Amino acid sequence: MSDLLERLRGRGWRMTAQRRVVAEVLAGDHVHLTADEVHARAVAKLPEISRATVYNTLGELVTLGEVLEVSTDKRAKRYDPNAHRPHHHLVCAQCGAIRDVHPTGNPMADLPDSERFGFTVSDVEVTYRGTCPNCAKA
């Protein structure tokens, strides 16, 4: 995720301890944390980082296109650092676990003109729901 920090520096971002920590927290695959989860993990590395800064930083990352907002459950927004490879999500209805998935096919093509109501359609979001292996055991 230091690629990210490089790109951001290139865009005129001041490199602060807070931003570095948020970027660290967002590293990895299948990462879909809420703002408060990001804050909790950031605090573990930098105790006095504020909620407001986490919200600000996440918002900026979203604006810059480096992080996506996803709302797989109906509660808090989740922040997804996997912004550069298009993908969809598979969510466990019990525990909320989220995996990135790459379905075949093109759902855009499956919406006939007669079902577009004059809209200009620009994007599709697909969410698969089910039960994860862990929850299936219990």
Next chain:
Amino acid sequence: MSDLLERLRGRGWRMTAQRRVVAEVLAGDHVHLTADEVHARAVAKLPEISRATVYNTLGELVTLGEVLEVSTDKRAKRYDPNAHRPHHHLVCAQCGAIRDVHPTGNPMADLPDSERFGFTVSDVEVTYRGTCPNCAKA
């Protein structure tokens, strides 16, 4: 929507003025109101209905499978009385207008086993986003 009231009576529901009003508010096609919108419209018909009752009633309708919760934007949940015909949604990114749509194809079939991570997948939700004719004009 009086079919609904019949079914509910059959399930042992007491028929109260509040529940009748909530059911009335939910009548129609392409209806996707937030709880507070339902409350506002219910108040117009029955001034002293409380927010708590609206939330309770909507929750019960969801449990009974008579209404679906959808979260097309990242804000309040929306309540969808069109629970008996499977469908997906087309949302205007500007004004939030929502239409029910029925795409062709079967997105379930588009998720290969190798992309299921051991999950038992039971449901897919597809949200199309774009610009509605109204917002396109402006």
Next chain:
DNA sequence: GACTTTAGTTGGACAAAGTCCAGTATAGCT
């Protein structure tokens, strides 16, 4: 390395969406 500028951070107040509960009212039964 100190100075300056200005972007970034902070904590707390505020707002919106939703839950919970103790007390009150009433639908439906007899």
Next chain:
DNA sequence: AGCTATACTGGACTTTGTCCAACTAAAGTC
């Protein structure tokens, strides 16, 4: 009409998120 379980109410509380004025510090200049 009277009884009782169910439903309703209003308010307190929680969670998620936004906003702001005062403070802090990154990065450029000397």
